[in-house]
Amino acid sequence: MVRWVDLTPRVEQDFFFAENDPQIADSRELARRFPAPEQILVRAAGADPATESGRRRLRALTDALAGVPGIERVYSVVTEDAQRSPLWRRLLLTEDSAVTNLVATTDGRDGRALVPALEAVLADHRDGDLDLAVSGVPVIVEQIRRNLTRDLAVFTLAALVLFGLVTAVVQRSARLVAGTYVTGLLAASITLLLVRLTGGAIGLLTANLITIVFVLALSHTVFLTAGGRRHAWDAHAAVRTTVEGSFWAMLTTLLGFLSLLLADARPLRELGWAGAVGTLVAFACAYGAFPAFFPASREGGAHVEDELVPDVTDPATPPARVARPGRRPLLAALALALVGLAAGLPRLATDPGLLTYFDADGPIRSALERIDADGGSAPLLVSVRPADGSPVDTRD
Structure with a gap:
């Protein structure tokens, strides 16, 4: 059996969706037309970019992340002007001045090689003053695969x-x-x-x-x-x-x-x-x-x-x-209970939310909830085409 059956859990980016789901079909079509690197988002709490010590710690973290094999580039408040740019302000800054985001783009390599190196860097920089949370499709997929294997x-x-x-x-x-x-x-x-x-x-x-x-x-x-x-x-x-x-x-x-x-x-x-x-x-x-x-x-x-x-x-x-006569009332009560429970079938959640699959106190859900509170780690992709079919790369 071990020879013919691969017992390694298979976890892919779209593992929550059915093959015929129209949402995943649209997502795949957008990815085909506009290929983009996968992103990993790191939430850094405790390093205020307005202070010199905070920027120094963020600079060290940015450089360390950029050195991880598989990461192509890291965007943070020390590499981009988040105050002047509306785009970077929304991506990198949060309502809490002591919390900032770092966005890393990857080259698409297997998360089993990328994520352990990334986690090692975060462990080296994490301490009592700096709390780091990481999310993103490559990270989540690898964490789920580990949990399933265990x-x-x-x-x-x-x-x-x-x-x-x-x-x-x-x-x-x-x-x-x-x-x-x-x-x-x-x-x-x-x-x-x-x-x-x-x-x-x-x-x-x-x-x-x-x-x-x-x-x-x-x-x-x-x-x-x-x-x-x-x-x-x-x-x-x-x-x-x-x-x-x-x-x-x-x-x-x-x-x-x-x-x-x-x-x-x-x-x-x-x-x-x-x-x-x-x-x-x-x-x-x-x-x-x-x-x-x-x-x-x-x-x-x-x-x-x-x-x-x-x-x-x-x-x-x-x-x-x-079938003793004394059991008939019990059977009737069980039948009525079955009918009553069947009335709740229309309320059955056939498409539960993403977070319901994870332990409320587990690391995957904890990281998702903390990062989602600051905007999330997955961008919303919207494809726009003029109704008259004219090109969009012109001044008009």
Whole structure:
């Protein structure tokens, strides 16, 4: 699997948008007609450009940033006349005189090489008096990629350990625990291969796909284990009596993931497709592989607890034991609650805002909020063409 599937999270500049989103189509067309270098914005708080010491610190920071490989030019209050120029005044100065911006243009190289060098420079100049925040598309993309890589490793390992321990406590059988691991990892591997073959990749919300599929497969192994105990580990009988309930559980999960395909945001759609594939694969792997790990079938009756769990597929099971009259009010209440919750579907946010994807206390959101308060780090591009088609590079 490692050979055929690239587990490195793929994060691109337009990863929040769907391929058919008209906004991203317009943005790409503007970028094609008017190519421009990517920009990185640094917010420097604590160095007042009106003082000599503040300008000296800003000069040192500007020169250091300009020396970073991949940065073509740095604009700051020490390189441009921000007081006289309306353009630079809006870009470099803020309402707080002690806070100023530095704008760096890049040569478009990979952020995995650019951002670490940039962060090293900022760390050298950051102290108790000078607070530095950085944002911009190359920086955000690289920070997201790092977080996804870390989450992929941490959550996958945590899931394997945690659910392995839970399975060991519940199953109390090394054979069944091994079967659970094999089933979950097999389902995750096949899911990653299928997602890869269909053009998918590890993205913003699919970094934990291995964990998701492992848990989905685990739920089906619980069904099968209960059926195996009920039928003295007869695999055919266990599958026959549990497949219906397991199927409906799988179907509801599948429909939930498929509903995400209706969203506009690309991360949600990627999660919907990958989750749908994983749901089907987990069901197939659980019923195709896990019964092979059942202990040897034993002749004789079932366990004592079987009396507490009626076999609903047995014609001899009294109907009263399957659906007791006392449960009908509860079922009716659940149905009414479901209808009430369905009324909120039109209010579902299918295109959430950019900041909602990040932890409120995380470094990415913190930097975005601080820099956005001073005007933001991404320019608004507007294309203007005279109605009569005349050129715009004339005096008129």
